Amino acid sequence: MYKSYFGFGETPFAITPDPKFLYMSQRHQDALAHLKYGLFETNGFVLLTGEVGTGKTALCRCLLEQLPATIDAALILNPRQTAFELVANICDELHIDYPHDTTSIKVLIDLLNAHLLENHARGRRTILIIDEAQNLSDEVLEQVRLLTNLETTKRKLLQILLAGQPELQAMLSRPQLRQLTQRITARYHIAPLTPVETGAYIRHRMGVAGVERPIFSKEAITKIHKLCRGTPRLINIICDRALLGAYAQNRPTIDARIVNQAAQEVLPETQRNLSNHTVRVAAAAMLLLSFAVAAYTLRPWERLGFTDHKEADAVAESRPAATETNPPASTPPKSVIVPVEADAETTTPPASNAKAAVLVARLDMNMSSPLRPGSNETSPLEEAAQIEADAGNPGLMGLLSNQNCNSGTDVAISALFRLWGKEYQAQPNRTPCEIARGEGLRCLHSKGTWNNLRRYNRPAIVELLTPAGGWQHLLVSEINGDNIKLSCGGDSANITIGQVDPYWLGEFLLLWKPPKHRSRFERGNNSREVRQLRQQLDAVMGVTHPPGYTASSVFDEELEQQVIQFQQANSLQPDGIAGRDTLILLNTLTADPSIPLLHYSNR
Template sequence: YFGLSGKPFSIAPDPRYLFMSEQHREALAHLVYGVGEGGGFVLLTGEVGTGKTTVCRCLLEQLPDNTQLAFILNPKLSATELLETVCDELHIETPENPSLKDLNDRLNAYLLDSHATGKNTVLMIDEAQNLSTEVLEQIRLLTNLETNKQKLLQIILIGQPELKDLLAKHELRQLAQRITARYHLRPLTQEECPAYIHHRLSVSGYQDHLFEDKAIEELYRRTGGVPRLINVLCDRAMLGAYAKNRKTVDAKMIKHAASEIMGGDQREQQADVMKPGRTPGQGWRLSTIAVVVLLAVVVVLGFGEREKLLQSLANEQGEVSNLQQNYTQLTEQNLDLRAQLQQLLAEKKEREEQLLPFLPANIKPTNRLIAYAELLSMWGLDYNASLDGDVCDYVLQYQRRCEVDSGTWEDINLLDRPVILELISATNQRLYGVVTQVSGEELLMNFDGKSIRLSRQQLAAYWNGNYAYVWATPPDYQEPLKLNTRGLAVQWLKTGLAKLADIDLIVPPNVAYDEDLQYQVLQFQQKYGLEADAVAGPATLIMLNSITNSDHPSLSSEGEG
């Protein structure tokens, strides 16, 4: 009827119909990055129907030919059953009633053989929020299968938001620390909804305007931007258009489709209490019917019960009057509230426009916690303030630390890490944005997920010199390293300086920060323009890490660290 070459709104996860919104592209980039790292875990979470499985199927199409995949769709298995399923997926022969050791040994031998022939192996588990703690621990142990240089198995966990809560448990902290890339997929925005519908229709060969603008607005209100719900409603609404011999879908068809599929919109029913023709009016009509019925009863029964029935009639008439009065009051209150809301929205918009005049209308400044979430995403961490608590306590479990400092652009350039700037508006409000790139006098800043290029001059009147950043610490680092300090952090420092001097040095784990190391640190600080105090604090350790290790986000290039 519509001249389509396929079903544009099928709920099957067909990669051809994948709409690459900005966040879907980011999710796919995280997965590709994680797979390319050669080991560890990649985590993709999102609400039901947001497109997790479709993104993963798109990833599968991009995997190189030398990649072998084990895809588990039903993770409600014991540890032994899980390993048996992995072996079945990879066509590994197993004995009858094998033990965990038998399965691990055969899987390890298979992975070593595959590695020797240049093949990579990926294990993908869907609906991973259903995994038990015991099975997750067994999965973590699978990443212990490795050579001297890299892991033999890459694991991708896909699940609903409950998976993040599961991995936050203390007993699973070792697994959480091995996650090299993570992304949380959210529903589409209202602006992305029309593009999503047009994309799926165009893939099926339809280029005209099938859904009216009001229909798309109603569709987004009903679905909240969840792609699967959008598909279901669009499919049913198109059926309704066909039944009515219509070539376009309007808002009424969307409402009708929603009532058939979802049983109506409960929120709409609740919201419409104060609208004309709804609940108060229905009560009035019912009371009127009751009055008519009472009059009929009077005729039928005669006058024996006359006084009693007349009293009931008076009561009903009183209820009708009360309902009418309440209905009028509610309607007036609703109009007053609507006017107040519009005034508040206008005032809010005016205040926002005055905050940071150099920002365009579609980019808003953000608060400190949202800025930290954006910053930590550059480190591959998915921070949620309501779930994860204090941000600086949260990063400690990933061998990271928060630092707050004040200084100049020269200090930030020397640091070479993404930073959160504290900006003071004309109304003396504290606002925050993340600097992700610096190039001369220009920089790239992120405000609540949106990036904009600015100059230092534009920020000069608003930046007070305060900034915050996150950095990767040496093992067991507690405080700046100085004379007579011992431990793994000192071992890391001594090894790094030796590596910088191209010296192959074996350093014991309990090595001391002696005078010789103190002198090396002093020379290093002088060479790279740091404060020369012979104490290895954050600035010195970050500089050494920047020179000897590229696994961190940098201001000189975009990307994850």
């Protein structure tokens, strides 16, 4: 309807995953490089995750278009199938004939294996792409793993790419799926677009559709990013409706007002309210910012005693690799070996002015009507908290306004101890982390993202900005997809990550359980705990031994190589040292019932 009015050759913002319109942001380029490397250079699974609408399917189709002529591909778009139906679907995609009256999965797998062997003999390769893989059942996931057993002595006959939403990562971290997880050799998580990338994305799609002139104003693009939070699919929906609105009003360009009208027509009310809430928060940002700088200067984590200074004396632990020096010739380019969302280093938080600068950026301030210091006006945050209280639901604002759990109390740390089955009693001249050490636990104080917390998979205390401009410590006890459970002083609320993000600058504290006598193992160590480490690795990696075998208590070269193999399979820095991150993941995969997890699906 509006195509001829604006001069488009085709619809610029269709929601179908047309590879021609794919905007290759830096993160999409990195993701494609990871996929190519994983599928062409390794013999394991490749994992691609991202929130709904971030371009996973479009990226998979782009990959299919770039495959060499010597590669056959099967694309599964609907994984809600039985194991038999999935294998039959793969045979259909690869044009493998089979008796359609058969009900035997063995018949299908035998035919598939014969086809793959024939392809291999002709110098051809075969890949399987499963989209929306978070919908796979455990039974089907196990069958997918078994398909990778189709192999020669040197190569897997079938390379598999699993693409899905973030909960796919939680599914694969469960102990019963550890054999599949250990075969993942490349993984990437697609994050939403930044404000700058949102503008470039809109201009790119209009250019592909035949229009190079600017139609969306800068204010309109800023508004679109606020409403959509960088999700390409939502950007397409709003832009399409905004173009229709401009056409109906005979307007040659689109401003923020038209974008708002479009959002009211196509976005759910909760999405619009979330954006409006961000704008209301921005109105108080200058006042809160001045409070925040002062509050951070007065009450950092260290002065609360939440940082375990004894841990700072230890040698750096294993972390997911961020860089690789002098890589061997067989390694992929640097852009491929850098994993997404690598864990932040455990460091002292930045200076208060740096924290203030981040706060300004994350609030995306609109200072059209700031609150005046000293005025009697109610801040938007306090007003929101009162609305939640009147509704009988504490919500995020209610938790941030709760005077019973401000950062001067032990409420959060006590709740965290209880999740570990411990009772916390404040003691003179001892920090909470020193008390934790007496209970056989360790503190991990770090800075990162929600993906870092998903990865550690332990309940954590996060530090959020309060309506009064101070800092509140709240307990995160569950993460389920894009939802988290926050609690404080007997109140709790299930809140989306998008709601919390403007108030969180990435700091968190969690507890973990190391072996009794040391929290780091390396070559040369000799103890009973080394034997236990070896047994844990054997269990999670599916290593079996003949009857009468006794595990060695010496950390030798063989164990070092096993640790490296485990680290590589789980995107940890492959240094052969079983440090903090390696031990935390091992504890998760061995399903120790005394360890509380964020993802209850791991039980």
